[in-house]
Amino acid sequence: MVLGKRLRQLREQAGLSFEEAARALGVTSLTVRRMEKAEVGLRIAYVKELLRTYGAAAEEIDDFVDMAREANKPGWWYSYRDVLPEWFKAYVSLESEASVIRLYEPHYVPGLLQTREYAAALFRIGFPNESEEEIARRVDLRMRRQDLLSKPNAPVMWAIVDETVLRRPVGGAEVMRAQMDRMIEALEIPTVRIQVMRFSAGAHPGAYGPFHHFRFGFSELPDIVYTENLAGSVYYDRPEDVVTYLEVLDRMSVQAEPVSRTKDILDELRKEL
Structure with a gap:
């Protein structure tokens, strides 16, 4: 680009x-x-x-x-092309090159923070006709993406997750407890920020669905926003579109619980499992 x-x-x-x-x-x-x-x-x-x-x-x-x-040259994900949808290839490429990733997830834990068991449970639901070998390939790809957070020039990942994400049982109580532990561990990574949008916060401007915002270290490359649906995805790079999503993220970050409260919230919900 x-x-x-x-x-x-x-x-x-x-x-x-x-x-x-x-x-x-x-x-x-x-x-x-x-x-x-x-x-x-x-x-x-x-x-x-x-x-x-x-x-x-x-x-x-x-x-x-x-x-x-x-x-x-093909990206590292080329070897996973058998389980990587055509419309998602651009996402993995953008994710790999971003300097800042901001996102809102109302349904599930963000892919970069999922445990192997949590991811497998989601894929079994999303791809009910696939074999365990195919599911394992999809999980492996998701785990490889997570290497991004531990590399020397790791991007800042700032996620706002809805309380629904933490209360929806995926894979059972044991899987959810391990997933909460994984998110608590991720809070120790200097470049990772997680905020929770509690039910008590009421209505908020991002309730339309999940979206991810990418910023890059190249002046030639504009900010890009990614959204998805059952049939594919949409990428926005027009400034007026990107600004709309950024304004929503800024307003939501004020409305959500502060990062300093996230560990306590995760501990609290984990005890309920």
Whole structure:
């Protein structure tokens, strides 16, 4: 996405249209548009020819090509493509590159905080016709995603979870107790913040459903909001859309219990199991 945006900037600086850039490659303008929108991989031969057409210096071309080769390499999740929905691949990629992840979850514990047993119980419900081997593959993928929180440059993960998440029994009392323990442990990670939206807080502006907000360490990459439904997902990157979700998260963070209260709340609910 960063490289695609840079290609667009160079084309515009050169004063060329999509059609003029496409003629340099002998392709349709749609191909150039898709390269700039990161909808296709960057073919090295195309990249070199475009940069020459845009008047880029030889050193810039070499650096850009190196980055394009790196960007074209499959992510670690490629080996899980058999159980990774097409619409969720972008999510895993964004999650892996984000510097800040803010989210609201009204139904289940966020994937980055789930225990193996909790995740397995959810997948058995969501994919009732799959074998235990397929379920195990899905769980393994979710556990691999959690490595993100322990890496040296781990992103800040700020989650607001509804009290419903903590009271809904998934997998039985033993699984839920272990899940509460996992969340309490996660509070010790400096980059992890968890807030609970208690029932007593009443109505709140995020009650429409779960959503995740990503911020990145690249000035070229805009903030992105992810939402999902039974049929797939939607990614928003228009500033006016992203701001709407950010304002809701800010208002909810004030309405939810403070982070300093989260451990006590988890301890309290755990004792009820």
